[in-house]
Amino acid sequence: MSEQPLIPPESTDRPNLPHWLYSLETCESTNSWAIARAAKLHHGDVIFTKQQTSGRGQHGRIWYSPPGVFTASFVLDNLNPNLLPGLSLAVGLAVIYAIEDLVPECRDMLRLKWPNDVWIDRHKLAGILCEATSSNVSGKTRAVVGIGLNRCVDFAAAGLDERDLGNAVSLHSIATKVPDELCLLDRLRHYLLELADMFSTTDKPAQKSGLALLLPELCRRDGLIGCNVAIELSSETICGKAAGIDGSGRLLVCLGDRIQAFTSGRVRLN
Numbered sequence: 001m002s003e004q005p006l007i008p009p010e011s012t013d014r015p016n017l018p019h020w021l022y023s024l025e026t027c028e029s030t031n032s033w034a035i036a037r038a039a040k041l042h043h044g045d046v047i048f049t050k051q052q053t054s055g056r057g058q059h060g061r062i063w064y065s066p067p068g069v070f071t072a073s074f075v076l077d078n079l080n081p082n083l084l085p086g087l088s089l090a091v092g093l094a095v096i097y098a099i100e101d102l103v104p105e106c107r108d109m110l111r112l113k114w115p116n117d118v119w120i121d122r123h124k125l126a127g128i129l130c131e132a133t134s135s136n137v138s139g140k141t142r143a144v145v146g147i148g149l150n151r152c153v154d155f156a157a158a159g160l161d162e163r164d165l166g167n168a169v170s171l172h173s174i175a176t177k178v179p180d181e182l183c184l185l186d187r188l189r190h191y192l193l194e195l196a197d198m199f200s201t202t203d204k205p206a207q208k209s210g211l212a213l214l215l216p217e218l219c220r221r222d223g224l225i226g227c228n229v230a231i232e233l234s235s236e237t238i239c240g241k242a243a244g245i246d247g248s249g250r251l252l253v254c255l256g257d258r259i260q261a262f263t264s265g266r267v268r269l270n
Contacts, residue, residue: 004198027053030073031146043077068153074145076196081141083210086249094191100181111223123169232266
């Protein structure tokens with residue numbers, strides 16, 4: 001990855017940047033950029049670029065970033081490593097809340113596709129990649145939360161086919177008015193900092209930490225529940241009916257007379 005210096009908030013190009021924002025004209029991956037500069041970044045810092053050239057998705061897949069994709073990574077510190085398996089789902093809720101705050105016409109239309117996508121009408125609007133980057137003897141962990149949101153994308157002009165798109169949709173095709181990038185960054189950061197407190201190492205009762213407080217919303221926003229799904233694992237594909245999400249963030253699937261919980265796998269409607 002080519003070396004780029006940190007762009008300070010008082011940059012002469014964009015003098016009004018907030019103190020927590022690092023804005024790059026281009027970079028290979030905002031997550032990789034943040035991880036490579038871990039020592040220089042702090043809790044709540046955000047890396048944003050208008051042009052990500054080598055984005056990464058779940059399981060090593062490519063995240064396509066044509067013009068109009070909103071791409072940012074958020075630094076969250078002091079997280080409890082035992083709660084991290086549920087973080088992507090919680091981030092999905094944060095994305096939903098931020099969009100609904102800024103685009104009221106989308107309220108009650110957005111859904112989660114386990115484990116890390118945001119859907120609207122079963123079309124992919126956003127994807128999430130959470131990466132734990134450090135821990136120490138005290139058990140504290142940092143996560144870099146990457147969010148890619150199809151904000152104003154002309155997929156046809158980008159030359160992407162259906163396989164590349166993953167049945168994607170752009171926010172501008174749904175919303176009367178699309179929020180600007182800084183407003184999106186600010187709203188997303190607001191909700192992610194709230195989540196960081198819920199997922200922190202601070203001693204809290206189990207019912208008030210991690211996904212526990214969010215389970216009712218996860219159930220309400222679950223875009224897969226009741227659907228026939230195929231779970232693609234490394235060695236096999238398992239088909240069944242999605243039966244919800246548990247308190248650890250696992251996908252529950254009804255397989256005949258039993259329920260099986262999945263911690264990973266690529267899910268598609270069957």
